[in-house]
Amino acid sequence: MNLSPVGIRRGYAGLIEGDMAPLSPRDVGGVIEYGGTFLHTARCPAFLTPEGRKLALETIQREGLEALVVIGGEGSLQGARWLAQQGVPVVGLPASIDNDIKGTDMAIGVDTALNTVVWALNRIRDTALAHERVFLVEVMGRNSGYIALMGGLAGGAEIVLVPEVEVSLEQVAEEVSAGYRKGKHHSIVVVAEGVTARLGPTHEIAHFIRERTGLEVRVTVLGHLQRGGSPTAYDRILGSRLGAQAAEDLAAGRFGHMIALQEGELLPVPLTEVGRKELAIDLELYRLAHSLGK
Numbered sequence: 001m002n003l004s005p006v007g008i009r010r011g012y013a014g015l016i017e018g019d020m021a022p023l024s025p026r027d028v029g030g031v032i033e034y035g036g037t038f039l040h041t042a043r044c045p046a047f048l049t050p051e052g053r054k055l056a057l058e059t060i061q062r063e064g065l066e067a068l069v070v071i072g073g074e075g076s077l078q079g080a081r082w083l084a085q086q087g088v089p090v091v092g093l094p095a096s097i098d099n100d101i102k103g104t105d106m107a108i109g110v111d112t113a114l115n116t117v118v119w120a121l122n123r124i125r126d127t128a129l130a131h132e133r134v135f136l137v138e139v140m141g142r143n144s145g146y147i148a149l150m151g152g153l154a155g156g157a158e159i160v161l162v163p164e165v166e167v168s169l170e171q172v173a174e175e176v177s178a179g180y181r182k183g184k185h186h187s188i189v190v191v192a193e194g195v196t197a198r199l200g201p202t203h204e205i206a207h208f209i210r211e212r213t214g215l216e217v218r219v220t221v222l223g224h225l226q227r228g229g230s231p232t233a234y235d236r237i238l239g240s241r242l243g244a245q246a247a248e249d250l251a252a253g254r255f256g257h258m259i260a261l262q263e264g265e266l267l268p269v270p271l272t273e274v275g276r277k278e279l280a281i282d283l284e285l286y287r288l289a290h291s292l293g294k
């Protein structure tokens with residue numbers, strides 16, 4: 001394959017500023033075990049402005065970039081769609097721990113984040129059991145409950161609160177109490193961060209449960225712990241497959257799509273169809289998590 005890759009630093013910010021360097025196969029030797037990105041990344045409000053976008057297009061022309069691979073979440077892929085509409089050959093790769101990108105079953109990073117949640121829940125359960133406490137564990141996901149649900153299911157949480165399913169504080173407190181009445185000695189409630197827009201901050205949810213049940217309640221916010229660490233085997237394989245497919249597509253002159261994973265297969269999804277999933281969780285699995293948690 002006769003391609004000369006260039007690494008753009010800090011995503012769209014680097015594209016705007018022309019911050020890039022040639023990237024040879026030797027430059028990525030040994031990186032498979034690392035989290036984060038050695039190219040760095042950035043939230044880039046400037047790319048949402050006409051001036052920023054103009055500068056990005058100028059960089060592409062000036063540097064003679066013949067095609068772009070955009071790796072990121074829904075926002076980054078929206079940017080990719082815009083570039084494609086301007087005639088730039090673009091291939092998108094889904095990467096977001098929220099797993100809310102329409103068209104793909106999985107995105108790079110999801111599995112590693114999930115395993116971190118499970119790792120954390122295992123440790124938190126030790127204190128929860130020892131002190132017979134209720135633990136509220138807040139996880140990331142923006143408006144998606146995917147990490148909360150799948151992490152809660154795999155981590156054996158008693159209750160999972162996701163933005164996709166409306167429950168009241170009273171119901172949560174009652175479910176916690178019911179568990180103790182049935183002989184449980186602890187309760188782990190996984191709270192998706194997107195729930196707090198409706199139910200209030202996690203520490204207020206904790207306060208409500210404490211007042212209602214008289215139980216000892218603690219809060220742990222996992223935060224950016226979920227966004228780092230050595231990738232799982234699943235993520236390494238997914239990233240390798242997606243990257244290789246992107247190179248093949250570029251070499252073959254196929255552009256304007258995101259490479260998606262659907263039922264184990266890599267498929268092109270037009271960038272025009274890529275957006276945020278209307279429902280990022282499987283409601284059957286939500287019911288399963290709750291019945292197993294009782």
Ligand code: F6P
Pocket residue numbers: 043073096097098140141142193227
């Ligand atoms: O979209 C990925 C994500 O990790 C969300 O789950 C989270 O809400 C957000 O990014 C955190 O963003 P930042 O790192 O900019 O605080």
